[in-house]
Amino acid sequence: MIDSKYGEHAQVLIQALPYLQRYIGKTIVIKYGGAAMTDEAIKATVMQDLILMSCVGIRTVLVHGGGPEIDALMGKLGMETRRVRGLRYTDAAGMEVVQEVLAGKVNKQLVSLIQAGGGKAVGLCGIDGGLLKARRATAGGEDLGFVGDVSAVDPSLVENALGAGFIPVVATVASGEEDARVIYNVNADTAAAKLAMALKAEKFILLSDVPGILRDLKDPDSLIRAANPPQIKSLIEDGTVSKGMIPKVECCVVALAGGVKRAHIIDGRLPHALLIEVFSDAGIGTMISKD
Amino acid sequence: MIDSKYGEHAQVLIQALPYLQRYIGKTIVIKYGGAAMTDEAIKATVMQDLILMSCVGIRTVLVHGGGPEIDALMGKLGMETRRVRGLRYTDAAGMEVVQEVLAGKVNKQLVSLIQAGGGKAVGLCGIDGGLLKARRATAGGEDLGFVGDVSAVDPSLVENALGAGFIPVVATVASGEEDARVIYNVNADTAAAKLAMALKAEKFILLSDVPGILRDLKDPDSLIRAANPPQIKSLIEDGTVSKGMIPKVECCVVALAGGVKRAHIIDGRLPHALLIEVFSDAGIGTMISKD
């Protein structure tokens, strides 16, 4: 007789149907980083999730950073990290390392994993096709070297890749707004949010190292499942959202203002967090939406 | 904390990935009938399976008969079933009932179920767009009335519907080869097999009321999981395949000869039999293929 597990499996597929109907043909932009990118086992499940989403027809875009790998190469090269008002200063030699690691190593390794899993991917960075333009950033008026703020997004190259069935994998270095030969390191969360806006994405997902916004950081059960921008504002004001979580929620709010339907901060340490978020009613992490 | 079931669900989706990669963009023709069509609970699962398959991008075609419903209306009308050499004779009044039940009632009801489930379907019959042409059939030389053998298939209407994202649902009445105004009742299994050939389908699936070809009809564990056409020939010769199973395996063999990659006889009484067959390695039923 047929194993009963197959019937259960079919049930699971059927439960995914409403989510398939909702997202097929739509664009989902995922910011990838943190533990989900350093833990090889978790990374393998993220790749599977991306391949599945792209395979069924969801227009899937992956944006990544790569801080730890940059630090590692800088360390090997004996380069010291200089900080200005707590922010990393990037000199010309450092920018070269950033570019090599993000666009050469991390980006192409992610592409190789997707291709190895039977998916189709193309590795891009903000320089390609004028995708991301940046202007020099400062911290309290002080120069940060080759650190930039994304000032313009031209998504045509990414749309071309999506139209041809590829998963665009994007490393967040950008060309200078005034001189495209000058390369800047840009914040990956913000770049991903701005790309999501330019692509009129249905969803923007931040894979992070926390379960979402917690009322009490020590209590995972205190997860705030949903919030709208005014509520986010209050949460920042009352200190519930603090430190490193502030820029994350802020780029979610920016994405919504720019037309993205829903932004999510989810726990990338959870295996298959993407599939669970996209194809079930589990409602993991915190969803930020206008309503 | 996130319920562990979601992780398991994600696993199931990931297990479906290789099958999605194999069948998306390909055509699967399903002959639907028997218990799978009379049991309302099972019918509901078949509809879900079709919607899911079509939703992810498998070109899904449903061909159906409707014997019991024809008998029911004939009964109400007090029409008697005349048989010639064991085969039903269809007179003009009977043909009218066949057409009304197959193309009017059963066909459109299936369409309504798919549409109600969020799928897109269009109900067709062999008359539409010259889809199925038939010539008058005989049994041992004796006339069977308006019973026909499919003599030509023009799949362009079905391909048009598939191209626009619809599930074509096909009732097996056909137009006369010489006079298109004369309508014939044609065998649904054969019509489905010939349509699968004309569409160069990847798979042809016969939903039946048995688990597949059994070496011992009383022992479900004696299922023959795979056979090629020469083996099928032997199984008929040695009596393993007999009676009503003979025409079923024969139309599978015909489909293969016409270019269909794989034909399957599976147990339609099993909930979600289609999903289990298409998206898992369960290997339910008997697969007939050239290799």
Added chain:
Amino acid sequence: MIDSKYGEHAQVLIQALPYLQRYIGKTIVIKYGGAAMTDEAIKATVMQDLILMSCVGIRTVLVHGGGPEIDALMGKLGMETRRVRGLRYTDAAGMEVVQEVLAGKVNKQLVSLIQAGGGKAVGLCGIDGGLLKARRATAGGEDLGFVGDVSAVDPSLVENALGAGFIPVVATVASGEEDARVIYNVNADTAAAKLAMALKAEKFILLSDVPGILRDLKDPDSLIRAANPPQIKSLIEDGTVSKGMIPKVECCVVALAGGVKRAHIIDGRLPHALLIEVFSDAGIGTMISKD
């Protein structure tokens, strides 16, 4: 010598030229019923007219009812017609008969006649592709069973068929607005008018059993050749238009309000009434237009 009749024939073709230039590439929706559908000789000329119109490139849509055939099958089944405030009440068994006769028998027979004449046709009903949605109708607050009012039209399936060169033949049963599995019988004149609106048709033609609107019902020479909506309103108010003609002119007025250029009530008993109306200056019947 060449027979002089050929020269005359050429003259006739040339007289059709301005009408060809006006209507090729445009959409004409025809409501078909009454004597034009029951008289086999007339029916044959209607089919020829449709084939010719479609062949030269007029986007031709046929919408039909089938009252007499429904009554016939109900009669054979011993079903009684119950009336509420003069309107037919349709119970579940009756609805089944309606669906069988309209979508199974009448619809597919019309398709077979067009195909037999060398045209291309596809038989659809309001259930297919969500073409017609209905909500339960009432008569003076009293329930009429499975009788519905068309509440939404999704013409994409019909447009797809027209784009592929087919004549869509539409049976007027519809899916429930809230539950697509519930099927309703809808008024064919209204359904045709609403489909004409949704298709932005150039012309909407009602084939009826009268010469058009007559000032004096006993005098065919009292035909009103043209009227605009305000004039129609007056004609209803002064009793010139009365009884069964009222809903007919009202659905013409609705079609005009929805963007259809011209609506016509013409005498379907006249052989080739469609060709005469579309390809000549004969001005048969009554034309209702805004100007």
Added chain:
Amino acid sequence: MIDSKYGEHAQVLIQALPYLQRYIGKTIVIKYGGAAMTDEAIKATVMQDLILMSCVGIRTVLVHGGGPEIDALMGKLGMETRRVRGLRYTDAAGMEVVQEVLAGKVNKQLVSLIQAGGGKAVGLCGIDGGLLKARRATAGGEDLGFVGDVSAVDPSLVENALGAGFIPVVATVASGEEDARVIYNVNADTAAAKLAMALKAEKFILLSDVPGILRDLKDPDSLIRAANPPQIKSLIEDGTVSKGMIPKVECCVVALAGGVKRAHIIDGRLPHALLIEVFSDAGIGTMISKD
């Protein structure tokens, strides 16, 4: 009551249906000249025929000469016609006149008539887009000046015009094969036949000043209605086909050899000869086909 003539008119349209079904979407090349071009009343009927054919979707191409008009301008300019072995010698000044009259006057006047009648036409000559290439012709080894034999046809410009719904009107001057700046006068019958071949035309129609091939030139009833190439050969050998008719039948035979289905020599003096030939079973003139 409706005038009975409209019923008869509808009958005529219906009789045209099989011919519409056969020729819509196909290409018909017409060589236009002789009385059909000089008699203004007849010319008007030819224009109507072309507009009608193009309007319903027949890909209609008109190729014309213009001998009498050339002679007229030459006369006014006091230019004498020199003949070599009975053929006109064309010097540089004469070629200028040919080009002016054919491509400037006759061609554009035909275009203006089609446009005025509501058709869409574009006037081309063999120079445009490299449509017709010619090499210098000789008569028995003696030079004929700027008279050329068509050596190559590039139909892409004509196909482009047909694809955009225009009737290409083609004047038969051609560019030199070796030097495109040298313009040649080419025989219009042959150029039309070669263009018909290049376009894989369904029909090639020569509008002439005779009823077709006659067994007895004095007896119109002796018309040969159909002949195949071997029969044509015999008719030339036995003298039935003689003088000016020989090159006409020969270019028909050449067209057939090049893939054109049917060639016709018909009487252009007959009003609406084209419509009668294309849309009826009148079988005017002589049809030359392979079978």
Added chain:
Amino acid sequence: MIDSKYGEHAQVLIQALPYLQRYIGKTIVIKYGGAAMTDEAIKATVMQDLILMSCVGIRTVLVHGGGPEIDALMGKLGMETRRVRGLRYTDAAGMEVVQEVLAGKVNKQLVSLIQAGGGKAVGLCGIDGGLLKARRATAGGEDLGFVGDVSAVDPSLVENALGAGFIPVVATVASGEEDARVIYNVNADTAAAKLAMALKAEKFILLSDVPGILRDLKDPDSLIRAANPPQIKSLIEDGTVSKGMIPKVECCVVALAGGVKRAHIIDGRLPHALLIEVFSDAGIGTMISKD
């Protein structure tokens, strides 16, 4: 060793790059006439310029007159030129000559030169496809015969030719607005300007016999390199722009008002004036633009 000239040549190509980047894919309409058309050596360089521009992907349209050639043929025919208020009166016979020379001789000769140089061209006139419609012009209320003012432009035929990679060469005769069979002679400068408007051209270039607008007609160094419409108005008012230059600048101003970006009056006597204007910063002639 490689000749140093090749390095210089490469430099020249590189200098053309910004202009290529600006104009590829854009439309440039050129009015061709005067010395540039009568001097064979200059004509050859104009043809090369057009071929090059079209080859790299600039949508290039050539509009031409042909006054001297018309006069020549009229002279040969002994036709006298009658003038009304200083303007040429065109009678029916004269119009025939205009049409023959412009659309038959000059137009097709230009096409033959482009084709001979490896370009793709098609010769059109205002009659073709209803390109130019005109209404009868008058001079101070007095009739000028078949002289017309362009009243409507339908650029679809020209756009079709551009889309297929051809250079449309347009002779400026037009069809009557009310009766398309009546042909009018229209001013070529104005017709070109109106066609440029209809095509939303980037540039409109008038090839003339002067260096541009000169402050002092005797001093070529007094060239006004750029002017905007108000400045043009002043230049007319103060008499700097006078006589035959007035209609030229006026049709430039009209073109600008109709959406053309830049209009140029340049010296067609200069070899390769078009290339110099389009592909360099030479700024020959006078540019008229809004800013």
Added chain:
Amino acid sequence: MIDSKYGEHAQVLIQALPYLQRYIGKTIVIKYGGAAMTDEAIKATVMQDLILMSCVGIRTVLVHGGGPEIDALMGKLGMETRRVRGLRYTDAAGMEVVQEVLAGKVNKQLVSLIQAGGGKAVGLCGIDGGLLKARRATAGGEDLGFVGDVSAVDPSLVENALGAGFIPVVATVASGEEDARVIYNVNADTAAAKLAMALKAEKFILLSDVPGILRDLKDPDSLIRAANPPQIKSLIEDGTVSKGMIPKVECCVVALAGGVKRAHIIDGRLPHALLIEVFSDAGIGTMISKD
């Protein structure tokens, strides 16, 4: 007066016309390396050449290596170069450096230069979209680590980029044939030649540090301007072609065998060597072609 230099410039553009006509719409693959890539001034001229070629519509592909930059980073990291039979051995850490430098630094820097010059470029490597597959290479049976031989090319991603108007810039790292996660360093000359084959390129150009094949290495005037494959074989056999030139000519011969029309070895140290080769008759370097 207009400067005479503009006339000369126009002449140069006109001289480029036949080459534009020959190459627009065709594919040219350029292998870029050596001095042309290390000398910043020369590099700037190469970028200009690429932008110009792409701008006018030549499908331009750039394939690059980056040996010196790899050595530089390895040096900074204190990595020693191990050699096996004279060939570099690449261990895992070395491969990481290769990937970072080629795909991250050199590739994206080239893209930034093209974008800064107004061109459109996208940086790819052999991993992206499965572009280049490799199997492990050996030297005389001895392992070379992560050095691979190109075993398969899937040019679809490059064709997609060309179709969208981008210059694909390709770094020559490849995915393992059996396990796409394993990355190999592949020879850039060979990879470029194989990509040229897969793209059915018209031209394959190797930018090298020599003038081409010299009969006498000390005498630049001894340049062999053209050779066919048999002649190349002789030149290798007689020692004229030796050492590092052997693999270069061999990959040219391979490209020709695979359908590329012409292969060129030209001196990349010459400013604008590409433009001179493509747009003039200078015939710099050695051309290898079948005839």
